[in-house]
Amino acid sequence: MLKKAQEAAKYIREQGIYQSDTAIILGTGLGKLADEIEVDVSIDYKNIPHFPLSTVEFHSGKLIFGTIAGKKVLVMNGRFHFYEGYSLKEVTFPVRVMKLLGVKNLLVSNAAGAINLSFPPASLMVIDDHINFLPGNPLTGKNHDEFGPRFPDMSRPYDPEFIGILEEIADKNNITLNKGVYVAWIGPSLETRAEYRFIKTMGADVVGMSTVPEVIVANHQGMRVAAVSVITDLCDPDNLKPVDINDILRNAAIAEKDLVLLFTELIKRL
Ligand code: HPA
Numbered sequence: 001m002l003k004k005a006q007e008a009a010k011y012i013r014e015q016g017i018y019q020s021d022t023a024i025i026l027g028t029g030l031g032k033l034a035d036e037i038e039v040d041v042s043i044d045y046k047n048i049p050h051f052p053l054s055t056v057e058f059h060s061g062k063l064i065f066g067t068i069a070g071k072k073v074l075v076m077n078g079r080f081h082f083y084e085g086y087s088l089k090e091v092t093f094p095v096r097v098m099k100l101l102g103v104k105n106l107l108v109s110n111a112a113g114a115i116n117l118s119f120p121p122a123s124l125m126v127i128d129d130h131i132n133f134l135p136g137n138p139l140t141g142k143n144h145d146e147f148g149p150r151f152p153d154m155s156r157p158y159d160p161e162f163i164g165i166l167e168e169i170a171d172k173n174n175i176t177l178n179k180g181v182y183v184a185w186i187g188p189s190l191e192t193r194a195e196y197r198f199i200k201t202m203g204a205d206v207v208g209m210s211t212v213p214e215v216i217v218a219n220h221q222g223m224r225v226a227a228v229s230v231i232t233d234l235c236d237p238d239n240l241k242p243v244d245i246n247d248i249l250r251n252a253a254i255a256e257k258d259l260v261l262l263f264t265e266l267i268k269r270l
């Protein structure tokens with residue numbers, strides 16, 4: 001893994017991407033942040049050695065280096081999901097490469113369904129904690145001490161200072177920002193009513209199919225993380241309608257403006 005990550009990082013540097021403190025992973029329907037970037041370099045994932053290929057049709061699969069709010073950022077436009085068939089090590093490979101490129105902060109967005117029914121669709125939730133309910137952990141197997149310790153601490157996987165800044169920005173701009181726990185579900189099938197009841201008892205506020213593997217690896221490497229979920233649908237087991245992907249995309253699009261503002265202002269302050 002280390003050698004592959006080094007080869008990928010070397011190729012990326014050769015394309016003119018140098019140090020940026022902050023990397024961003026853009027989730028489903030949240031591509032508008034990409035429009036905010038003054039692009040210096042854009043690389044198709046397929047050209048980067050050992051990078052997994054993006055398969056979900058909504059994702060263009062590009063690594064973009066440029067400026068947002070006066071700061072150099074590295075943006076993953078298109079992410080990898082476990083449900084697409086990638087291993088958790090493949091899903092998190094780009095985060096390993098980020099570390100070799102000198103990235104210190106990781107900002108992540110995703111789409112999630114609300115288990116906590118007080119979180120309305122098209123609103124945002126800053127992730128305060130997570131439950132890894134995927135069938136594995138990206139850190140199993142040999143530990144690479146170059147990246148981090150065998151047993152990384154997870155007492156605060158989402159940086160409390162970043163959460164505070166995001167709450168402050170939301171407050172100032174009249175954006176409703178919920179805060180809570182994200183659980184990563186395998187997918188790709190949506191959850192049954194019984195599963196939603198079960199997830200509620202786990203203590204999760206929202207459920208989605210991403211983010212947690214990348215956050216585990218980022219923490220392993222000592223990176224500071226902020227993550228925000230766009231609430232796309234209500235997961236009410238007593239009143240469950242068949243999910244409509246168009247509703248999900250529409251709600252993600254409505255929330256996009258607020259999310260772009262939150263991330264842009266956070267980047268300014270990093
Ligand atoms: N489950 C339910 N609703 C969702 C999800 C999910 O994983 N992602 C986005 N909306």
